[in-house]
Amino acid sequence: MSDTPAVSDAIPSEGWHGWDAYAPFYDWENRRTVGRRDVRFWADLAGRVGGTVLELGCGTGRLSIPVARAAPRFVGIDRSEPMLNRLRVRMRRAGLAGRMSLLRGDIRELPFLRGWRCRLVMAPYGMLQSLLSDDDLAATLAGAARVLAPGGMLGVDLAPDLPSWEEYHRRVSLHGPASGRRRLTLIESVRQDRRRSLTVFDQEFVERRGRRRTSHRFSLAFRTLTVPQVVARLEQAGFRVDAVLGDYRGAAWSPDAEVWIIVARRA
Numbered sequence: 001m002s003d004t005p006a007v008s009d010a011i012p013s014e015g016w017h018g019w020d021a022y023a024p025f026y027d028w029e030n031r032r033t034v035g036r037r038d039v040r041f042w043a044d045l046a047g048r049v050g051g052t053v054l055e056l057g058c059g060t061g062r063l064s065i066p067v068a069r070a071a072p073r074f075v076g077i078d079r080s081e082p083m084l085n086r087l088r089v090r091m092r093r094a095g096l097a098g099r100m101s102l103l104r105g106d107i108r109e110l111p112f113l114r115g116w117r118c119r120l121v122m123a124p125y126g127m128l129q130s131l132l133s134d135d136d137l138a139a140t141l142a143g144a145a146r147v148l149a150p151g152g153m154l155g156v157d158l159a160p161d162l163p164s165w166e167e168y169h170r171r172v173s174l175h176g177p178a179s180g181r182r183r184l185t186l187i188e189s190v191r192q193d194r195r196r197s198l199t200v201f202d203q204e205f206v207e208r209r210g211r212r213r214t215s216h217r218f219s220l221a222f223r224t225l226t227v228p229q230v231v232a233r234l235e236q237a238g239f240r241v242d243a244v245l246g247d248y249r250g251a252a253w254s255p256d257a258e259v260w261i262i263v264a265r266r267a
């Protein structure tokens with residue numbers, strides 16, 4: 001009998017689906033893909049605003065730890081407990097538990113008391129594209145406006161390339177050693193639902209330790225967003241756009257830029 005669990009052809013109905021299962025593999029994969037290329041940008045922005053930073057979808061803390069070092073106070077929110085557990089370990093190891101707070105919650109309904117304020121809300125690494133509808137995007141931006149002090153900043157980093165992924169089926173996209181004398185292989189499929197502007201990544205991580213082989217399968221869905229679309233939404237939510245950037249060093253944006261960052265201010 002196969003140890004490969006069945007995977008559904010359905011499109012995940014929520015953008016937070018799949019992340020619990022992804023948690024053990026997230027850092028392994030992202031060390032080989034995005035790496036640290038956006039870290040300095042967010043740490044510098046946090047240092048410049050000089051107040052409490054809220055990260056939406058903080059995950060395993062790839063950005064949270066360096067940002068928390070640069071900010072007087074850091075709050076991270078994420079819906080996935082397994083992702084947050086990894087960040088808790090990192091936070092204690094880094095000796096940052098005194099100025100970091102981690103919350104399990106949904107970014108569409110920020111769980112803060114009325115009157116709680118921060119100076120920077122970060123939505124990095126395509127975070128807003130885990131929201132699969134316009135209503136979810138509007139609710140999240142309204143929540144960000146509510147918790148930002150007047151003049152506070154919102155930074156949004158969009159993944160520009162989602163619609164240009166070609167569809168493919170079960171390609172080995174990564175392979176290599178992992179901790180604990182394991183070897184991991186990522187077998188990935190890509191599906192496009194053009195009508196709903198969704199890109200779905202079906203991932204299977206095959207873990208080998210000695211002769212033991214285990215397979216972990218899940219799907220992640222992301223929504224295509226454009227810069228004009230997000231700018232319009234930001235303005236509706238009460239933000240004024242300060243800058244649109246095309247790289248992490250501050251170059252101006254163009255539609256073919258590899259990086260799409262919007263920095264807005266609560267009006």
Ligand SMILES: C[S@@+](CC[C@H](N)C(=O)[O-])C[C@H]1O[C@@H](n2cnc3c(N)ncnc32)[C@H](O)[C@@H]1O
Nearest residue numbers: 016019057058059062078079080106107125130
């Ligand atoms: C691309 S990861 C980003 C993690 C981290 N910010 C980074 O840059 O490495 C997206 C994270 O958002 C979380 N997430 C997705 N939808 C969410 C939602 N509606 N509310 C809260 N967290 C959510 C996932 O659990 C995941 O940890």
